[in-house]
Amino acid sequence: MHTYHTPLDLVRERSPERPVALARPGAVAVAARWFQDNFKGDVFYAVKANPSPWVIETLADNGVASFDVASVPEIELVARHAPGARMAFMHPVKSRAAIAQAYFDQGVKTFALDTHEELAKILEATGGADDLSLIVRLAVSAEGAAYSLSGKFGCEPHEAPALLLAARRATQDRMGVSFHVGSQCMRPTAFQAAMAQASRAIVRAGVMVDVVDVGGGFPSVYPGMVPPQMADYADSIHRGFADMMVHEDTELWCEPGRALVAEASSVLVKVELKKGDALYLNDGSYGSLFDAAHAKWPFPVKLMRGGAGEANEVEGPLKPFRFYGPTCDSLDHMPGPFWLPEDVREGDYVEIGMLGAYGIAMNTRFNGFGDAETVAVEDAPMASMFGLAGRSIRLPREREEEDRKVVRLSRPKGSAGKKRRRR
Numbered sequence: 001m002h003t004y005h006t007p008l009d010l011v012r013e014r015s016p017e018r019p020v021a022l023a024r025p026g027a028v029a030v031a032a033r034w035f036q037d038n039f040k041g042d043v044f045y046a047v048k049a050n051p052s053p054w055v056i057e058t059l060a061d062n063g064v065a066s067f068d069v070a071s072v073p074e075i076e077l078v079a080r081h082a083p084g085a086r087m088a089f090m091h092p093v094k095s096r097a098a099i100a101q102a103y104f105d106q107g108v109k110t111f112a113l114d115t116h117e118e119l120a121k122i123l124e125a126t127g128g129a130d131d132l133s134l135i136v137r138l139a140v141s142a143e144g145a146a147y148s149l150s151g152k153f154g155c156e157p158h159e160a161p162a163l164l165l166a167a168r169r170a171t172q173d174r175m176g177v178s179f180h181v182g183s184q185c186m187r188p189t190a191f192q193a194a195m196a197q198a199s200r201a202i203v204r205a206g207v208m209v210d211v212v213d214v215g216g217g218f219p220s221v222y223p224g225m226v227p228p229q230m231a232d233y234a235d236s237i238h239r240g241f242a243d244m245m246v247h248e249d250t251e252l253w254c255e256p257g258r259a260l261v262a263e264a265s266s267v268l269v270k271v272e273l274k275k276g277d278a279l280y281l282n283d284g285s286y287g288s289l290f291d292a293a294h295a296k297w298p299f300p301v302k303l304m305r306g307g308a309g310e311a312n313e314v315e316g317p318l319k320p321f322r323f324y325g326p327t328c329d330s331l332d333h334m335p336g337p338f339w340l341p342e343d344v345r346e347g348d349y350v351e352i353g354m355l356g357a358y359g360i361a362m363n364t365r366f367n368g369f370g371d372a373e374t375v376a377v378e379d380a381p382m383a384s385m386f387g388l389a390g391r392s393i394r395l396p397r398e399r400e401e402e403d404r405k406v407v408r409l410s411r412p413k414g415s416a417g418k419k420r421r422r423r
């Protein structure tokens, strides 16, 4: 992977025609080390968030030795780029062929389930193996999360005790519980509440668990979303774990996806046309901008202009723009608003930040587009949960409001003076 000092250097040297994924391995390394140093348990990276080989390798080089995988291709990817890593097959619904391949060909022994049927499938597909770690996924509240992950998976509280008991009886090895509080969880106490719910299910089942897996959900920074400190999430989990009915050797696991990679990638796109407040770009909802289109997240942007060995960041009065992607589908629309200098024009480049999680990972080849190359850059991300940049991205409207507050705050000085003079 070629390295440029900054995205501007890439524009200056190459004026790329295709979208470019900008990789910041340094940011992945910092996030990985934060989790190693602050989470009192095992960290499994949720590969789905960003399966790029450079991500897997950087995590492995920085102490992440465990991976949450959801498919055989993800297992093969991890085996290739982090040889010897431990893997947990955490998709609650797997084909018999995938279970057998994971167990017999790749040595995967940890499997998630949320039904008795899946438990039977796992036991049959592994030939009645007695060395399995069976993790029962519980449905928990997703209040406080931008994306709920409880609708599709997770065993309901009234069904949990019977399934926990069946899983306990089915393995000589480890049995545990897991849940997912929802992605981009803005409330640290959601973890503690979910752990209390898991603890109640364990007590009702009358079993001991060997693993408590708190899943993913750790947030990143996006415009309009300023999460609490990451340390608050670790505190909530550690407090929740201390209150659970578990034995002394019960292991604590987590499966962060977004938090490890979100800030570590942005995408450099080219403006192909400006039509009023709409910018037509060479990447879109079928490429890296799925969340910008479907969740309507207004990702942070920077404008660059360059060519023939020159390039500059463009500043100036900002205006809200919408984006269209390159495909012929009208759904390929990102409403934003994306605040860019009003004189943005065809041929300019836009760096769209905070796309390391569920950005590149969502790329399709629809309509012949989506073929992005990846280069490394060495500058800081646009925002950071780990001290590499600010922990908030203010929208221009918020900036204006804050400026007005400053003006209002400075007024009383004068008015107080007037009052004093009147007295």
Ligand SMILES: Cc1ncc(COP(=O)(O)O)c(C=O)c1O
Binding pocket: 046, 048, 049, 068, 090, 091, 149, 180, 182, 183, 184, 215, 216, 217, 218, 255, 256, 257, 258, 259, 357
């Ligand atoms: C089982 C499981 N674990 C972990 C994750 C990662 O979640 P996040 O990216 O919100 O940390 C997901 C996301 O879908 C998941 O399904």
